[in-house]
Amino acid sequence: MSDNQSKIALLTGGSRGLGKDSALQLAKKGFDLIITYQTKKEAADEVVKEIENIGQKAFALPLDISSTSGFDQFVTEVKNILDTQFSSAKLDALVNNAGIGINEAFETTTEEILDSMTNIHFKGPYFLTQKLLPLLNDGSSIVNTSSGLARFSFAGYSAYGAMKAAVDSLSRYQAVELGSRKIRVNSIAPGAIETDFGGGFVRDVEDINKHLASETALGRVGLPDDIGSVVAFLCSDDSKWINAQRIEVSGGYRA
Numbered sequence: 001m002s003d004n005q006s007k008i009a010l011l012t013g014g015s016r017g018l019g020k021d022s023a024l025q026l027a028k029k030g031f032d033l034i035i036t037y038q039t040k041k042e043a044a045d046e047v048v049k050e051i052e053n054i055g056q057k058a059f060a061l062p063l064d065i066s067s068t069s070g071f072d073q074f075v076t077e078v079k080n081i082l083d084t085q086f087s088s089a090k091l092d093a094l095v096n097n098a099g100i101g102i103n104e105a106f107e108t109t110t111e112e113i114l115d116s117m118t119n120i121h122f123k124g125p126y127f128l129t130q131k132l133l134p135l136l137n138d139g140s141s142i143v144n145t146s147s148g149l150a151r152f153s154f155a156g157y158s159a160y161g162a163m164k165a166a167v168d169s170l171s172r173y174q175a176v177e178l179g180s181r182k183i184r185v186n187s188i189a190p191g192a193i194e195t196d197f198g199g200g201f202v203r204d205v206e207d208i209n210k211h212l213a214s215e216t217a218l219g220r221v222g223l224p225d226d227i228g229s230v231v232a233f234l235c236s237d238d239s240k241w242i243n244a245q246r247i248e249v250s251g252g253y254r255a
Contacts, residue, residue, distance in 0.1 A: 006032045006056060008091050009235055010078065010132070012065055012125075013037070013098030015044040017196060018145075021228035022095060023047055027056040029232045034081060034091075036063035036074075036098065057085065065098040065124035066116065075131050082135065090137045093235035096125035096144045103156040114159050121163035126170060139182040141235045144171045146189040148250045164189070168246045175244035184243040186234050191250025193222040217252025226251070 014035025037044035044060035051058035149161035
């Protein structure tokens with residue numbers, strides 16, 4: 001890769017929310033992007049346009065992170081883009097961002113709900129990363145998305161929070177096992193953020209918003225812009241000595 005060629009990042013779940021902002025922040029840092037979407041193709045195409053307006057290349061591909069059966073085809077599509085659009089370059093960063101929120105009491109959580117959380121938040125990123133390893137440059141950065149709910153607990157998030165704790169642990173193991181290739185692996189753990197995630201309750205329910213803000217050292221809940229810049233930092237050489245870490249980005253929630 002020539003010195004003036006942009007680095008390339010693959011980010012899952014880039015059509016909205018934190019994924020969209022992270023993609024735009026990566027573009028501002030000089031990355032070209034491949035983003036994924038599950039159903040929101042038009043929204044993903046709009047993000048591609050915004051990235052191109054920044055001056056970087058971007059492509060959007062469909063991906064169902066909950067089903068490993070489609071991963072081989074997806075990896076083939078990524079390789080085709082790298083070969084045809086980037087002269088056989090490889091990826092320099094992978095951001096495992098795609099996910100969904102769910103609120104279900106422990107006593108009523110079904111096996112189907114737990115399986116869904118496992119597939120989307122742990123099994124999917126686990127095996128997608130594994131299959132993408134041949135397309136990652138040595139010295140790449142992997143950022144896995146955890147959650148503040150892996151540190152503090154709210155009723156109704158036992159399945160989600162437990163999976164995110166697993167992501168934190170996985171990230172440390174990946175860092176150890178991929179260290180021989182100088183691939184860094186960290187997890188980013190957002191606190192409460194004003195997005196449509198989980199039905200948008202943090203953004204749209206005033207009492208919840210105020211309560212969360214009151215327990216945050218900086219006196220407000222988070223915005224997507226608070227997260228994307230940290231993801232971009234962790235993908236860049238600016239963070240070259242940060243590895244095997246859980247970075248909580250919550251404004252000091254319940255500090």
